[in-house]
Amino acid sequence: MDIAAYDPLNETPYQILDAQGKVILDHWEQSLSDSELIEAFKNMLFVRQFDTMAISYQRQGRMYTYPPNLGQEALSVASGSVLQKTDWMVPSVREMGAWYMKGVSLKELFLYYRGHEIAQRFEQANRIMPITVPIASQIPHAAGVGYGIKFHGEKAVVLTFIGDGGTSEGDFHEALNFAAVWKVPLITVIQNNHYAISLPVHKQTASKTLAAKSLSYGMPGIRVDGNDYIAMHEVLSGSIDYARQGNGPVLIEALTYRRGAHTTSDDPKKYRTQEEEQEWEPKDPVNRLRSFLVHKNIWNPDEEAELIEGYRKEIDTQFLEAEQYPPHSLDDVFAYMFSELPPELEAQKQEYQDYLNATAQEPQK
Amino acid sequence: MKNMTMVQAINNALEIVLTENEKVVLYGEDVGVEGGVFRVSAGLQEKFGEKRVFDSPLAESGIAGTAVGMAATGLKPIIEMQFSGFSYHAFHQIINQVSRIRNRSRGRHTAPIVIRMPYGGGIKAPEHHSESMEVLYAAIPGLKVVIPSTPHDAKGLLIDAVRGEDPVVFMEPKRLYRSVKQEIQEEEYSIPIGKASVVQEGSDITLISYGASMKEARKASDTAQKKGISVELIDIRSIYPLDRSTIGESVRKTGRVLVVHEGPESYGPGAEVLTTVIDEAFLYLEAPPRRLSGFDTIAPYPQGEEWYIHTPERIVYELQRLVEY
Ligand SMILES: Cc1ncc(C[n+]2csc(CCOP(=O)(O)OP(=O)(O)O)c2C)c(N)n1
Numbered sequence: 131m132d133i134a135a136y137d138p139l140n141e142t143p144y145q146i147l148d149a150q151g152k153v154i155l156d157h158w159e160q161s162l163s164d165s166e167l168i169e170a171f172k173n174m175l176f177v178r179q180f181d182t183m184a185i186s187y188q189r190q191g192r193m194y195t196y197p198p199n200l201g202q203e204a205l206s207v208a209s210g211s212v213l214q215k216t217d218w219m220v221p222s223v224r225e226m227g228a229w230y231m232k233g234v235s236l237k238e239l240f241l242y243y244r245g246h247e248i249a250q251r252f253e254q255a256n257r258i259m260p261i262t263v264p265i266a267s268q269i270p271h272a273a274g275v276g277y278g279i280k281f282h283g284e285k286a287v288v289l290t291f292i293g294d295g296g297t298s299e300g301d302f303h304e305a306l307n308f309a310a311v312w313k314v315p316l317i318t319v320i321q322n323n324h325y326a327i328s329l330p331v332h333k334q335t336a337s338k339t340l341a342a343k344s345l346s347y348g349m350p351g352i353r354v355d356g357n358d359y360i361a362m363h364e365v366l367s368g369s370i371d372y373a374r375q376g377n378g379p380v381l382i383e384a385l386t387y388r389r390g391a392h393t394t395s396d397d398p399k400k401y402r403t404q405e406e407e408q409e410w411e412p413k414d415p416v417n418r419l420r421s422f423l424v425h426k427n428i429w430n431p432d433e434e435a436e437l438i439e440g441y442r443k444e445i446d447t448q449f450l451e452a453e454q455y456p457p458h459s460l461d462d463v464f465a466y467m468f469s470e471l472p473p474e475l476e477a478q479k480q481e482y483q484d485y486l487n488a489t490a491q492e493p494q495k
Numbered sequence: 496m497k498n499m500t501m502v503q504a505i506n507n508a509l510e511i512v513l514t515e516n517e518k519v520v521l522y523g524e525d526v527g528v529e530g531g532v533f534r535v536s537a538g539l540q541e542k543f544g545e546k547r548v549f550d551s552p553l554a555e556s557g558i559a560g561t562a563v564g565m566a567a568t569g570l571k572p573i574i575e576m577q578f579s580g581f582s583y584h585a586f587h588q589i590i591n592q593v594s595r596i597r598n599r600s601r602g603r604h605t606a607p608i609v610i611r612m613p614y615g616g617g618i619k620a621p622e623h624h625s626e627s628m629e630v631l632y633a634a635i636p637g638l639k640v641v642i643p644s645t646p647h648d649a650k651g652l653l654i655d656a657v658r659g660e661d662p663v664v665f666m667e668p669k670r671l672y673r674s675v676k677q678e679i680q681e682e683e684y685s686i687p688i689g690k691a692s693v694v695q696e697g698s699d700i701t702l703i704s705y706g707a708s709m710k711e712a713r714k715a716s717d718t719a720q721k722k723g724i725s726v727e728l729i730d731i732r733s734i735y736p737l738d739r740s741t742i743g744e745s746v747r748k749t750g751r752v753l754v755v756h757e758g759p760e761s762y763g764p765g766a767e768v769l770t771t772v773i774d775e776a777f778l779y780l781e782a783p784p785r786r787l788s789g790f791d792t793i794a795p796y797p798q799g800e801e802w803y804i805h806t807p808e809r810i811v812y813e814l815q816r817l818v819e820y
């Protein structure tokens with residue numbers, strides 16, 4: 131796909147599958163093999179299980195605040211699948227599938243949402259930055275990673291994410307400008323899930339599309355149906371090819387819908403209607419890909435229950451591992467502030483330890 | 496009189512200032528329709544309309560910067576930073592603009608903006624949602640910094656902040672948003688910024704704190720009292736300007752002082768308070784003036800929080816050591 135040929139102002143997203151999972155294009159050559167599609171579908175199912183289980187662990191008081199991913203799985207799984215080992219990922223906060231496919235373990239994710247700082251070592255994942263909570267602050271990092279890739283003469287690309295709300299922050303604009311001026315291999319995926327907590331996207335921007343922001347910085351931009359796995363995959367692949375060939379950055383606006391709450395402490399009833407939520411149900415990415423696979427006779431939905439059962443066991447095992455992980459210690463609070471503890475911190479830690487000892491509380495490791 | 500939480504008291508104060516001054520506008524992320532993520536501005540958009548109470552795009556620098564311009568036209572903006580940890584996106588506007596407009600224009604223009612932000616730990620939230628970096632704002636020439644610890648004070652101080660002619664950073668201890676209720680007057684009243692509150696008089700030692708830590712400080716003071724230590728408990732309420740005379744007067748009486756706060760120790764508000772003690776009461780001291788604060792680390796994620804926020808037991812322990820010194 132020639133990504134530079136698309137008009138970022140076009141409000142109709144690039145789309146392959148309709149809500150029933152039928153191909154809408156007259157001439158379309160299947161861009162992914164059957165087995166790749168089945169693999170993708172399984173990954174989406176897996177991510178959905180993880181997500182729903184995370185919410186229930188939170189409800190049981192076994193995890194802290196968690197941002198549901200429900201309804202946004204196609205775009206994160208597609209993002210995870212297009213990257214090579216040498217490519218970089220710079221995360222936002224709501225594309226868990228992509229992190230998982232980059233090598234972040236479920237145990238680490240659970241530790242993160244259990245408030246344990248060890249989580250973000252992402253021990254088995256390479257070339258991924260930690261999650262950064264202040265909105266949009268990761269996009270300049272991604273542009274810098276792109277500069278580094280070029281500097282080192284690598285053929286790699288860097289993929290980063292941001293929400294529709296995040297596109298209002300200065301960091302987003304500064305970073306896109308840098309990326310385009312420096313012509314770095316950066317693909318920025320805007321997850322337009324239509325809300326930034328309570329604020330609908332039409333109050334976030336007066337622009338017709340978010341892809342349009344690419345025009346001002348001089349890079350290709352495209353709006354894609356982010357709930358259509360195949361379209362999403364094609365657009366990502368096309369963008370990565372473009373960037374990998376040294377043409378510079380690309381901006382992708384992926385249309386999706388946050389079907390759940392903003393986080394487990396949010397109640398969407400305060401700011402949106404149930405009718406609206408129901409309108410998005412049929413456009414759900416999992417159902418759409420399933421319908422496509424079933425039409426093609428390459429998927430038997432009767433087998434899903436067993437598959438899901440297995441996923442749930444695996445997820446629960448990882449959760450229990452996270453739960454049994456040694457708790458955060460006093461040492462952990464200090465250990466990573468500097469390469470070596472300065473005297474101030476040494477003294478503060480010692481003083482606290484002395485207090486614990488003096489009052490005969492458990493000494494800490 | 497009505498029993499209110501701090502959230503309700505602040506909401507009530509906002510309603511009063513929106514009513515009494517039609518130039519007041521209130522905006523920020525999720526402030527309008529949702530009424531704020533902590534529900535502090537709940538119902539105010541319904542009551543005052545979208546022109547005066549509204550949601551902004553997600554951009555803290557934009558929020559603070561537009562407030563400067565609005566103020567130039569005579570409006571009185573009250574802006575919200577969703578969490579103090581996200582206010583740094585607006586830092587250059589606050590340090591270079593909000594605090595300097597009066598001086599730069601030699602008094603011709605002013606930017607008497609009230610910047611509200613929840614701060615502090617104790618709610619088991621993710622990174623950046625728990626920190627206490629009031630010292631950053633207190634160090635900026637041209638800003639007042641206020642941190643209440645009770646519903647009554649929150650209301651009175653906020654009303655004073657909005658009526659005043661200077662920019663005020665108004666930090667709200669989110670840990671205390673709903674944990675205490677207090678009978679307060681529903682009608683308007685104000686508490687002047689810059690006056691500390693002597694919460695309890697005592698003669699053995701002065702315990703100084705503010706905001707979120709007042710919860711532990713109060714408990715500690717009660718426990719110490721039962722152990723026979725007479726504690727004078729002071730809530731400074733205003734980080735800048737600091738009520739130096741009340742601090743001095745108290746320590747001249749007790750001869751001992753412990754200051755407790757949540758943020759990092761080095762160059763923290765504790766240092767300023769203790770310098771004041773040295774200036775005002777050096778010759779009266781019977782024990783080294785002491786601070787108990789957070790570590791020079793990030794505010795740890797929930798699992799590390801228990802090491803970071805001081806318990807009443809720890810405060811009592813330090814009080815005892817100082818009294819026995
Ligand atoms: C700088 C900053 N301001 C505010 C917040 C609080 N906050 C967390 S998520 C969010 C909304 C984000 O919306 P969007 O970018 O659309 O991403 P989504 O949550 O929809 O995935 C806000 C305001 C933050 N994390 N960082």
Ligand SMILES: [Mg+2]
Nearest residue numbers: 293294325326
């Ligand atoms: Mg969004």
